[in-house]
Amino acid sequence: MSIRWDWSGFFDYLFNGFLLRGAFTTLWLTLAAIAGGLVLGFALAMLRLSPIRPLSLLAQGYIWIFRGTPLLVQLIIIYTGLPQFGLRFSVVQAALLGLILNEAAYLAEIVRGGILGVPQGQSNAGKALGLSPAQVMLFVVMPQATRIIIPALGNSVNGLLKTTSVTSVISMEELLRSTQILIQEKFLVLELFTVAALYYLLMTSLWDVVQRRIEARFGRAYSSIRAPEPY
Amino acid sequence: MASRIETSGPALAVLLLATTIAGSAMAQDCVATVPDSALVEPGKLTMSTNPTIPPMQFVDSEGNLKGMRITLGEELAKRLCLEPEYIRIEFSAMIPGLQAGRWDVINTGIFWTAERAGMMQMIPYESQAISISVPHGNPEGIASVEDLAGKKVAVEIGGFEEAKIKQLNEELQAKGIEAMEILTFDNFAIAYQALQAGQADATVSIDATAAEFAARGDFDRALHGLFPTPVALAMSNVEVAEAVRDALNSMMEDGFYQSLMDQYGLLANTEPFIIRGPND
Numbered sequence: 368m369s370i371r372w373d374w375s376g377f378f379d380y381l382f383n384g385f386l387l388r389g390a391f392t393t394l395w396l397t398l399a400a401i402a403g404g405l406v407l408g409f410a411l412a413m414l415r416l417s418p419i420r421p422l423s424l425l426a427q428g429y430i431w432i433f434r435g436t437p438l439l440v441q442l443i444i445i446y447t448g449l450p451q452f453g454l455r456f457s458v459v460q461a462a463l464l465g466l467i468l469n470e471a472a473y474l475a476e477i478v479r480g481g482i483l484g485v486p487q488g489q490s491n492a493g494k495a496l497g498l499s500p501a502q503v504m505l506f507v508v509m510p511q512a513t514r515i516i517i518p519a520l521g522n523s524v525n526g527l528l529k530t531t532s533v534t535s536v537i538s539m540e541e542l543l544r545s546t547q548i549l550i551q552e553k554f555l556v557l558e559l560f561t562v563a564a565l566y567y568l569l570m571t572s573l574w575d576v577v578q579r580r581i582e583a584r585f586g587r588a589y590s591s592i593r594a595p596e597p598y
Numbered sequence: 599m600a601s602r603i604e605t606s607g608p609a610l611a612v613l614l615l616a617t618t619i620a621g622s623a624m625a626q627d628c629v630a631t632v633p634d635s636a637l638v639e640p641g642k643l644t645m646s647t648n649p650t651i652p653p654m655q656f657v658d659s660e661g662n663l664k665g666m667r668i669t670l671g672e673e674l675a676k677r678l679c680l681e682p683e684y685i686r687i688e689f690s691a692m693i694p695g696l697q698a699g700r701w702d703v704i705n706t707g708i709f710w711t712a713e714r715a716g717m718m719q720m721i722p723y724e725s726q727a728i729s730i731s732v733p734h735g736n737p738e739g740i741a742s743v744e745d746l747a748g749k750k751v752a753v754e755i756g757g758f759e760e761a762k763i764k765q766l767n768e769e770l771q772a773k774g775i776e777a778m779e780i781l782t783f784d785n786f787a788i789a790y791q792a793l794q795a796g797q798a799d800a801t802v803s804i805d806a807t808a809a810e811f812a813a814r815g816d817f818d819r820a821l822h823g824l825f826p827t828p829v830a831l832a833m834s835n836v837e838v839a840e841a842v843r844d845a846l847n848s849m850m851e852d853g854f855y856q857s858l859m860d861q862y863g864l865l866a867n868t869e870p871f872i873i874r875g876p877n878d
Contacts, residue, residue, distance in 0.1 A: 371697070443788065444790070446792070446797060447788075447791045447792055447794065447795035447797060448795070450795040450796050450797060451795065458781065466865065489700065500677070527665070535784070536784055536788065537783075537784070537788075537792075538752070538781040538792070539781050539783050540782075544755075544782065547690055547755055548755065548782065550690065550756075551690075551756055551760070551761065554693055554694065554717070556694040
């Protein structure tokens with residue numbers, strides 16, 4: 368059996384404007400979802416850690432539902448179920464909303480883990496200095512928690528870059544759906560999926576660089592200070 | 599409501615690559631004419647189908663494959679003395695899968711086109727056209743293709759319907775008519791679900807599917823009979839294709855074919871079946 372692979376087709380698609388637009392959609396969907404997810408996830412983590420039991424239970428319930436059901440089902444419900452209750456979202460709105468709601472549940476647990484990872488003594492020290500609970504959280508706990516959160520957050524961004532492809536189920540034309548649409552032109556299946564894979568790889572690699580920078584910034588206090596080399 | 603649940607069930611099921619053995623055991627005194635070397639799996643006629651198009655191919659509430667094309671495929675296998683085996687898969691994977699030797703026959707109502715006939719052995723055996731389904735009562739008053747201007751139109755990705763609605767869209771735009779917004783979904787169940795939810799103004803599907811949904815009372819068929827085109831079985835292996843052609847001809851001779859087409863209100867072939875190449 369001969370190998371079916373068309374190099375010229377591969378290179379044509381490598382710089383195809385339609386695919387690049389799909390990749391751009393994937394990128395902004397990811398960034399918007401992670402930003403929205405972080406805000407909502409932080410709020411959920413605060414509720415979850417709240418000593419007020421109903422608030423904590425509310426957050427637990429949210430996390431339980433959104434982590435416990437497939438994103439695909441959540442998207443279909445948001446896009447085709449909510450209109451029956453008078454809530455109509457466009458494809459883009461429904462895709463973004465689904466990704467944010469889903470991601471927030473995961474990020475809430477990551478943020479909570481980061482906060483719990485800061486030793487209790489730090490909060491106590493803050494209180495002893497006369498800081499309010501909000502000030503303790505903002506100036507003492509969060510800067511240290513952020514350092515713990517970033518590696519797990521990086522994992523989420525990487526995963527989310529690929530998870531955005533699920534939104535194609537409600538006809539969102541992101542990178543993978545754009546690839547599927549182009550496949551029908553010449554049926555260069557492997558060539559096109561390889562191009563898409565390279566785009567995903569490029570985006571996840573770029574994120575790796577960004578993440579390393581952020582980690583270095585928040586890890587300053589922990590980087591070892593080297594003595595100058597003796598001459 | 600109940601019918602909608604039934605149609606979304608198979609939609610989720612086909613997302614998994616599921617294999618089903620359909621039909622009963624072959625007759626003992628039967629001798630297979632197709633050599634094992636020509637088959638994907640010895641002793642079996644492996645067919646791919648996307649069971650989301652009632653009444654042509656769908657999954658009933660017990661999870662069994664049903665429909666006109668399923669019956670046709672089972673009869674084909676019986677006459678070839680092979681065990682029928684169905685692979686349920688999305689349409690977009692059908693042609694690559696045939697080329698990669700994953701199944702012997704595409705039995706999902708694939709349309710004959712010259713481009714496809716150049717890539718596969720295709721035997722046209724029914725005629726299909728596409729319809730425009732709209733919500734009950736046709737609120738947008740769609741009475742001609744021109745009325746689709748500026749409307750949201752839902753369609754399954756990867757098939758003839760998508761290609762034709764895009765072609766229609768370009769033709770209309772060339773006449774200075776506002777473009778449609780074409781929404782592509784993984785399968786018809788979700789495309790119709792989007793129509794039901796008011797997320798789309800119309801759904802494009804084959805005539806039989808649109809007629810079935812209209813008969814259930816869920817949607818109206820605003821337009822039908824657009825782009826009448828032959829539907830085919832597609833094979834990769836020539837020996838398999840010739841055996842399928844001969845089996846179809848035997849069905850035509852003993853009347854099985856005609857009665858099946860009549861049962862589903864389809865236009866039957868009158869000429870003997872042939873493997874139709876790109877220039878025929």
